[in-house]
Every structure is written in C-alpha cells, then in structure tokens.
Amino acid sequence: MLPTGPQLRLLQLLSCVTLVLLLQVTDAKKDLKSACTTCQQVTDNFNKGFDRTAKQNFGGGNTAWEERTLSKYETSEIRLMEIVEGLCDSSSFECNRMLEEHEDHFETWWFKRKTKHPDLHKWFCIDTVKVCCPKGTFGPDCNACVGGSDAPCHRNGQCDGDGTRGGNGKCSCDHGYEGEFCLDCIDGYFNEVRNDTFSLCTECHSSCKTCTGATNQDCDECKDGWEDDEQEACVDVNECSADPSPCEEEQYCLNTEGSYSCSACDKVCSGCTAAGPDKCRACAAGYQDTEGTCTDIDECSQPEPVCTKEHEQCVNTEGSHVCVCSSGYEKQEGECVQTLQPEKEEESEASETTTSPKEEL
Numbered sequence: 001m002l003p004t005g006p007q008l009r010l011l012q013l014l015s016c017v018t019l020v021l022l023l024q025v026t027d028a029k030k031d032l033k034s035a036c037t038t039c040q041q042v043t044d045n046f047n048k049g050f051d052r053t054a055k056q057n058f059g060g061g062n063t064a065w066e067e068r069t070l071s072k073y074e075t076s077e078i079r080l081m082e083i084v085e086g087l088c089d090s091s092s093f094e095c096n097r098m099l100e101e102h103e104d105h106f107e108t109w110w111f112k113r114k115t116k117h118p119d120l121h122k123w124f125c126i127d128t129v130k131v132c133c134p135k136g137t138f139g140p141d142c143n144a145c146v147g148g149s150d151a152p153c154h155r156n157g158q159c160d161g162d163g164t165r166g167g168n169g170k171c172s173c174d175h176g177y178e179g180e181f182c183l184d185c186i187d188g189y190f191n192e193v194r195n196d197t198f199s200l201c202t203e204c205h206s207s208c209k210t211c212t213g214a215t216n217q218d219c220d221e222c223k224d225g226w227e228d229d230e231q232e233a234c235v236d237v238n239e240c241s242a243d244p245s246p247c248e249e250e251q252y253c254l255n256t257e258g259s260y261s262c263s264a265c266d267k268v269c270s271g272c273t274a275a276g277p278d279k280c281r282a283c284a285a286g287y288q289d290t291e292g293t294c295t296d297i298d299e300c301s302q303p304e305p306v307c308t309k310e311h312e313q314c315v316n317t318e319g320s321h322v323c324v325c326s327s328g329y330e331k332q333e334g335e336c337v338q339t340l341q342p343e344k345e346e347e348s349e350a351s352e353t354t355t356s357p358k359e360e361l
C-alpha cells in the first residue's frame, strides 16, 4: 500500500529529522577536534604569558620593596589575572567561551595543582576538561591509534583525531605508504626495511613501474617509455628510431628519458632530422642546397628572366620573389601603365555633389 497524504508528510518530516541529526553528529565530531585545538592554544598562550610575566613585579616602588614582594608576585592572583587576560583573541568566540566556562579551573590549578601537575595542557585539556587526549590516542576514551600510541600509524601517517577526543583513529598514510597500517608501499616504491612494526618505503628507479630495489635492474615492470634489455634492466625506448617516425612530416623527433618530443623543422626545410637550415632532408620550395644548408634562391638573378611584362621589375624575397612595376608605372589590370599626374580632387568632388540630387529626381 502506498503511503497516503498524512503518512507521506510524516515520512518527510522523519527523514528531515534524521538528516539534521546526522549533520549534527558529523558537526559534533569536528567540534571535538577543534575543542582540543582551542584548548591547546589556550594552554600555549598560558605558558607564553607565564614566561612573559616571569621578570615582572607588582610595578613601581623601590628595589627593597620589590625584593620583598617579588616572590609573592610570582604566585599572586595579580599575575594569574595578567596571564589569563592574554589567553584568547577577542575575536575568537570558541576560545572565549571555553575560558568563560572554565576560568575557575585556572585559579584552582594556579593555587592548588601547579606544583603537583606542572603540565597545564595535560592537567587542563586532557584530565580536567577532557577535550584532548595524550599523543598517539584519540576519541572519547583516548584509545591508542593504529600502530600504538608510541608510533601512531607506525610513524608513516597521521592518525585521525590524534591527541583529541574526536576522530576514528584511522591512518592517512604519508606519501609512499598505503594500507590500514601504513606499512605497505605504493606502486613506484619498495620496502627497504620491513617488519611487523616498522616499514621504510623508498622510491624506485625512474624506469620502474614497480620494483624490489633501487636500481633499473630491480624493476618488476618497466614504466611506459622504458623496456627490458638483454640484462633484464629497464632502459629508455628510443621512440625516434621507430619507422614511421612518431612525429609529423615537417617535424623532427627528439628522444628523452622515458619519452620523446616533436619540434617544427626550420622553414627552409622540407622534412628534417634536427633543428636548423643545415639539417634538412630536402629544401623547401624557393630554397636550394648550398653546401649542405638550404638557402634562399634569388629568382631575380636567374639567366632566364622571371618578370617578363613590360616595365616590370623583379624583387627577390625570402623563399620567393615578386614582380613590381618600375617607378613611374603602376599596375592596372595586370599591366604596368604610366602613372597619370594627379587630377584636381575638388573639381571632381564638386561635380559629384551636384549630380547626385539630379540622379534622385
């Protein structure tokens, strides 16, 4: 039976509530981590404030008075207040909320616990407010990270929530490592040292896809662009020696380690083996081979004239030539004709303006 109107609305409401709850749970998890970060900042600032006020006193007065009172300032409420004032940035909402909520604890620690528990972070953040965990542990009960609290993620990764009451203790491995325990090596890396609790992954030779050692003879499989030679070592493939060449006709091929590149031939070439006018397979049209280098042909100094029309002149250009009219002549319909003396422009314009209205009529 399909849900009816009211039932449908109830279902929608329920799914909304579930979604909100889910969001709150993920939010709360993030909060657990950030609460510890805030607490860490507060205690760091406390220690800084403690150092800053170390040489201070009640201020003013003569030296004798200071000497009598200095020891008292060291442990005084005034000094505590001066330190507490600098614990939070006024803009940090979380910090100020934490301070407001737990200000009494600082007083308790200052006057009653400091001697026995000199580590404020441990006493305050871990043991009293319980927003942090000892290093190498995570979550509400401060369970040990994968790999143990002494070597979270076997020192090859980051334990989620490490040192906080949040997270799930799972590892994100450093580059080169993988697996739940960060003891395995990713492709391109090999285990230089390995036992149940320790793993050192080192990068393979650049020719290997996978390997068991550091040289090109230790590859399990060669990378693309590399191939096995007779000694079972991975060596560079010379892609340029392939027939046909992997490059275009007007390009030359350049072999590189593990790859190759194609570059354009010199413009004087028709095909080439490398860069430059002296590396052509043949010369391009308009160029000739002069002692192994392709050079421009001067069409205008050929025994047979190339510009044959009357009053025409030959001008050589790079790779070609043009036929232009001699001075005093201009091209009209393919012929060089004598240039006319310029007419008086005003007269012709005036006649035009007088003729156009007539045309309209």
Ligand SMILES: *[C@@H]1O[C@H](CO)[C@@H](O)[C@H](O)[C@H]1NC(C)=O
Pocket (backbone or CB within 6 Å): 193, 194, 195, 196, 197, 198
């Ligand atoms: C594993 O190897 C490391 C480094 O070589 C060594 O310090 C450690 O004692 C070894 N552990 C075991 C269980 O063999």
